[in-house]
Amino acid sequence: MKIGLLTSGGDCPGLNAVIRGAVLEGIIEHGDEFVGFRDGWRGVVERDYFPITRHDVRGLSKTGGTILGSSRTNPFEGEFGGPDNIQWLMDREGIDVIVAIGGEGTLTAARRLYDEGGIKVLGVPKTIDNDLAATDYSFGFDTAVQIATEAIDRLRTTADSHGRCMVLEVMGRHVGWIALHSGMAGGAHAILIPEQPQSIDQIVEWVLQVRERGRAPLVVVAEGFTLPEMTEAHSTKGLDAFNRPRLGGIADVLAPLIEERTGIESRATVLGHIQRGGEPTAYDRVLATRLGMAVVKAAHREEWGQMVTLRGTDIKTVSIHEATGSLNTVPQERYDEAKVLFG
Numbered sequence: 176m177k178i179g180l181l182t183s184g185g186d187c188p189g190l191n192a193v194i195r196g197a198v199l200e201g202i203i204e205h206g207d208e209f210v211g212f213r214d215g216w217r218g219v220v221e222r223d224y225f226p227i228t229r230h231d232v233r234g235l236s237k238t239g240g241t242i243l244g245s246s247r248t249n250p251f252e253g254e255f256g257g258p259d260n261i262q263w264l265m266d267r268e269g270i271d272v273i274v275a276i277g278g279e280g281t282l283t284a285a286r287r288l289y290d291e292g293g294i295k296v297l298g299v300p301k302t303i304d305n306d307l308a309a310t311d312y313s314f315g316f317d318t319a320v321q322i323a324t325e326a327i328d329r330l331r332t333t334a335d336s337h338g339r340c341m342v343l344e345v346m347g348r349h350v351g352w353i354a355l356h357s358g359m360a361g362g363a364h365a366i367l368i369p370e371q372p373q374s375i376d377q378i379v380e381w382v383l384q385v386r387e388r389g390r391a392p393l394v395v396v397a398e399g400f401t402l403p404e405m406t407e408a409h410s411t412k413g414l415d416a417f418n419r420p421r422l423g424g425i426a427d428v429l430a431p432l433i434e435e436r437t438g439i440e441s442r443a444t445v446l447g448h449i450q451r452g453g454e455p456t457a458y459d460r461v462l463a464t465r466l467g468m469a470v471v472k473a474a475h476r477e478e479w480g481q482m483v484t485l486r487g488t489d490i491k492t493v494s495i496h497e498a499t500g501s502l503n504t505v506p507q508e509r510y511d512e513a514k515v516l517f518g
């Protein structure tokens with residue numbers, strides 16, 4: 176079998192481990208051949224691809240980023256875009272299946288290619304945000320939480336020295352999983368997430384409770400968090416390649432508001448892409464490797480239109496429809512549980 180691999184959307188620690196897992200499973204167990212499309216769907220619609228050998232994946236599981244590159248190209252656009260052109264390319268190259276490693280957008284595009292054009296696709300879920308439905312966790316999330324937790328630990332010592340309030344902003348466009356887990360791990364005094372708008376009065380109340388106990392308040396906020404009066408998430412950096420607002424900077428909005436209302440010197444830190452770069456944790460390497468191996472097994476079972484997924488400790492397959500229909504948001508009970516520790 177000849178398998179085409181691509182990575183699309185924002186990168187994520189563990190992408191290279193997926194590629195290595197897939198290539199080793201395919202070559203060792205099935206005698207497969209692999210090609211890599213450069214920069215996600217761009218490589219498909221611009222016919223930019225190269226063979227991937229066993230040698231190419233040597234030592235890859237511990238590396239960050241993606242050897243294939245990534246983009247936010249839409250496979251339905253461009254001169255050679257759309258299912259007919261893609262099928263023509265696959266026939267010419269003898270490519271049996273395209274494995275799309277990506278988030279909700281990438282997988283939606285893959286699902287449409289399968290539904291509308293019968294393109295043989297399989298999906299591997301990736302996102303540091305952990306916002307994909309139909310998988311318990313996605314690789315990259317554990318690494319992001321680890322980095323954010325370390326940032327909290329470091330901010331707390333300097334905050335204690337100066338008696339300051341620190342506001343740490345982490346990623347999370349639609350969901351607050353990174354904020355929730357890193358905030359809980361690092362003992363944050365308030366965790367602010369997109370699913371749970373909170374008023375500035377409530378935030379100030381938590382901050383003052385901390386100060387009254389003689390401690391330096393630490394607030395973790397996800398980039399997609401909104402105050403009740405905000406109609407959309409804070410964005411001042413223009414649009415991304417898919418015309419969505421680039422988020423970031425809500426911590427810079429909150430810190431002065433907190434300072435003004437409490438009199439406590441307050442500083443903002445935006446963690447940004449640091450939480451998406453660098454080496455994956457051991458957990459993410461194992462999960463990503465298993466998903467890569469599983470997607471090749473799914474290809475040999477001809478489970479087109481499916482995505483590999485983590486269910487408990489098992490790797491299963493589900494329809495991409497199931498994964499793209501809704502977001503994996505933080506449930507109310509998980510937020511209520513964390514809230515007991517606020518203030």
Ligand SMILES: Nc1ncnc2c1ncn2[C@@H]1O[C@H](COP(=O)(O)OP(=O)(O)OP(=O)(O)O)[C@@H](O)[C@H]1O
Pocket residue numbers: 183184185186246247248249250251277278279280281282283284287301302303416417
């Ligand atoms: N409904 C759609 N139909 C066709 N193409 C789509 C669709 N939704 C998204 N895409 C394409 O897939 C690309 C990847 O999606 P997106 O940029 O959301 O990244 P992602 O895979 O969801 O990862 P991330 O976690 O970074 O958001 C988009 O930039 C867009 O070109």
Ligand SMILES: O=P(O)(O)OC[C@H]1O[C@](O)(CO)[C@@H](O)[C@@H]1O
Pocket residue numbers: 185186302303304346347348398415421422451
């Ligand atoms: O800076 P980029 O690559 O546009 O991606 C930023 C987005 O990617 C994500 O990390 C998802 O991968 C979001 O949390 C964030 O809004």
Ligand SMILES: [Mg+2]
Pocket residue numbers: 184278279280281
């Ligand atoms: Mg997306």
